[in-house]
Amino acid sequence: MLFGTRVIRPPVDAQHPSVMKKIRWSAATLLAAALMATGTAAADRPVHEIEVTASRFTFDPATIQVTAGEAVRLVIRSSDGVHGFSIPKLKVDAAVPKSGAPVTVEFPAPAEGRYEIACSEFCGTGHGKMKAALVSSGPRQTTR
Secondary structure (H helix, E strand, O other): OEOOEOOOOOOHHHHOHHHHHHHHHHHHHHHHHHHHHHHHHHHHOOEEEEEEEEEOOEEEOOEEEEEOOOEEEEEEEEOOOOEEEEEHHHOEEEEEOOOOOOEEEEEEOOOOEEEEEEOOOOOOOOHHHOEEEEEEEOOOOOOO
16 A cells, blocks of 8 residues: 555456457457448348439439338439439439439438429429429338
8 A cells, every 4th residue: 555545456367468359359349240230231121223314304203102211222314414303301412414324312211201303403494394203101011
């Protein structure tokens, strides 16, 4: 004791470099396993992929049906000029080049409801009427 204070130290074995190395490896292994399990669960879920074509002054399809919570991938192409693809409530906005090259947008399907889609790049006199909708419905019920 030094001036009435007692110093408590962990056992010598816990401070040994090989013990600390084992502890670090165990923690790293657990972290890796947890991350792989999380990634696997997401990778196992199917992705609802929908092809969308933008052309003066329409989107095809005009209504996109999804199920709330599912992974959605929209592959958008232009058949004529430059367009934009915007779902403001979901903060989705993508430029669609006139080359016809695909633009991919991925997001989880939102809660049930109707979400307006609009062209976000001026594309001519009918630009303001270039609209579509994303309709999200509840999860499908299975009957036995």
